[in-house]
Amino acid sequence: MIPKISIASTIAENNSLACLSTNLKEVSSQLTETETTFLKKKFEKEDACTISRYPHLLFFGKIKTDKEHYQQAEMARVAGTKLYDELKSSGETSVQLTNFCSINLLPAFLEGLLLNTYTFDKYKKEKETFLLENILIVDEKINTEKINEIVNTTKATFVARDLVNEPLSFLTASQLSKEIEKLSNEAGFTLEVFNKKKIEILKMGGLLAVNKGSIDPPTFNILEWKPENAINKKPIVFVGKGVVYDTGGLSLKPTPNSMDYMKSDMGGAATIVAAIYAAALNKLPLHIVGLVPATDNRPDGNAYVPGDIIKMFDGTTVEIKNTDAEGRLILADALSYAKKYKPQLVIDCATLTGSADIITGPHAAVVMGNTAKNVERLKQSGLNTYERLIEVPLWEEYAVPLKSPIADLNNLGTREGQTTIAGKFLEHFTDYNWIHVDMAGTAFRKEKDAYRPAGGTGYGTRLLYNFLKSHIQ
Template identity: 70%
Template sequence: MIPKISQTTEFKENISRAILFDDFSQVTIPQLSDAEKAHIHKKLEKETECVINHFPNLFFFGKIKKAKEAYMETEAARKAGSKLYDALKASDVKTVQLENFSKPELMPAFLEGLLLTTYSFEKYKKEKEQFCIEQIFINDKTTSDKIISEITKLSKAVFAARDLVNEPLSFLTATQFSEEIEKLSKESGFNLEVFNKQKIEALKMGGILAVNKGSIDPPTFNILEWKPENATNKQPIVLVGKGIVFDTGGLSLKPTPNSMDYMKCDMAGGAVIATTVYAAALNELPLHIVGLVPATDNRPDGNAYVPGDIITMFDGTTVEIKNTDAEGRLILADALSYAKKYKPQLVIDYATLTGAAVMVAGAHAAVAMGNTQENMQSLKESGFETYERIIEVPLWEEYAKPLKSTIADLNNLGAREAQSTIAGKFLEHFTDYNWIHIDSADTPFFKEKSDYLPAGGTGYGTRLLYNFLKKLIVSK
């Protein structure tokens, strides 16, 4: 639940205070004794946060150290927001006033870190978390109501992405995924069209149909569109997300420990795309955006597709199946081909695509590649600004050679080495427009909490793409 947030220009004496600063001498707090001030000074020589309890309230001090890069200071403010939440929860304090004696741009990050830490997924728990922040006052002239509203709505979108990733297949089938996206569309105002299996068959989307052959549940193909009257782009931005609601690997079965047991998160790319469009609609971004989310599970039923099969994709390309666990690129390829009908300004696909990307980036970044350097540079800048960072790798032609097949146009696996780039080269075959591919590596799902990123679904990518989209708005 998002707390109630409001601006204030008055110092409120009887509630808890959380203060960001560069230099403690800037801060005046009459309630503190000389001994308490000395304690704060001493503690902040080695640490960046300090908490003083004045029952029933507390004082939180967050020191922002000067960094070589401005984005590191912004991230420090987010982490301070997360530490503040932990302190409030430990003392059961539900109302707090935020103050900033540091750089003006750090207050929004402080608020964002605090809000993102309030998330919990308790749908299936008998005992629910009792603590929640009820009221946040912001005493900062540079943080407008518009900024507060945008951060609140974007946090809400991140929470929606986390919820989707956390849902098990026992609930979130491809059909249910579409129903959850429909709820987001009704709330925020974007349009949604869902192709059922019969429509997908009629369109001959061979990649989606092949992956779905082993499932008892039908696939869906979701088309999300946000097209406000004041859109500044003549050609739409198309966002494509992998929606594998569970991945067993198919007949190329995954091992269970630290592999298949986390594969409910294989639709994280689809969740990121759906919630990015949702955030854009909630905040009324003046951009024409289309989201494409193909969805199915990948299972080893008796009728499942097998290594050696040849399938025909939506654009007519034939693909020899070498491994049924290389399924994400098959459903994305159909969506990337379908995207051509929009004559897009830019297409970005987002997916939990390869374990090789994990070897490159771990849980600290996503791996990206593409054919549009200007957009890639802007995306990387957004990665730093949101701390949802991007590592770019090249798409050299040599990486396409392993994808050649003697009996079809392509094979779906290639070689073991450089697999994240080879997967990108496979997808590139289905594009003829400005395009970026993002392989999310280990970012969508954490085993343990890390500051404002919870255990479970992280929502990593929604803030990144939203920030990037804002950069594409053209002033009229």
């Protein structure tokens, strides 16, 4: 639950106070001489300090002036994270936020605080009992509109986290469509869901092949936000990999540190759903379409097998070399379908390859694409939100291993360069401006890191929203 947030003109003495500063002089008016000495010693080694003034707290986050602006913003988010932990530890349910820095960092401070309030205790007997109730903003540089935007993008990030955290026992492909429908009713975007019969009529061979081993039917979800004041004549299309659980199929994954995390294999779908939800809540004047092919990948007796040849939505034939290279098959059908919109740009997001995790670890996603200007803009949004991107090239040599003697393509290529090879496979199904984001290392974390919780992180939601907003500024 998001706390109530209000704006005030002055700092109240009878409430906890949290502030950002670059030096002691900026905050000296809030401190006694003894407290100033204490804070000075703390700031020599730490970037955050809490002083108890029972029953309230004074919290100070230090911002380093030798850092770039995007790094300072991240320091502010992390300070917000630490503030929430201190409030929770003390049981303090109300706090004032202010900023003594010369640069406007309070939005990031608030964002870090809010992002750290997330919990997923749906399946626990003992629920989280602490609830931050009130936040008072004392800063003339922030207004209600900006606060509402931060609240909405935070809510959207929580949506993505929830979807990733849900187990397959609840979140089947059909249930994912129902969850998206709830979001569409709340935020005002439209949703059309293709059932299995419609998918068969359309001959989406990639999605159907991956679904062959499942007892649950696939879905193909079309989300659309098209306000009357949309400034783009052609839509921006997001495509998200919706493999709600991936066993690897007959090319079965090992369980430890592999299959046991595969409820997160629909992280790309969660990201694009949440980004469109945020855009609709904040009423961005952009025409946006989201495509989510959804299924699980299981090794039933009728499952597709290595050696099979399948025909994709666009007629391309693909020799199956490995049934665990399934995400690219369902994405390829969606990327081909995206052509009907004559898009301005298509961005697909997917937990696609383990080698992306090897490249980036949990600190970034891999990006590649055929539109340099838009890739650079997306990378800048990655810095703005600290959901960073590492670009790799789409050289033609990476397409060579995808050749097949008996089909147009094979679905695997070689182990070496696998992240880019997977990108080259997807590129085959595009004829428009296109960007591919492989978020295998960032969608799910084993341990908490600042405002990124263990489990689903919601990575990419704020990134895509910031990217969308950059089109209207």
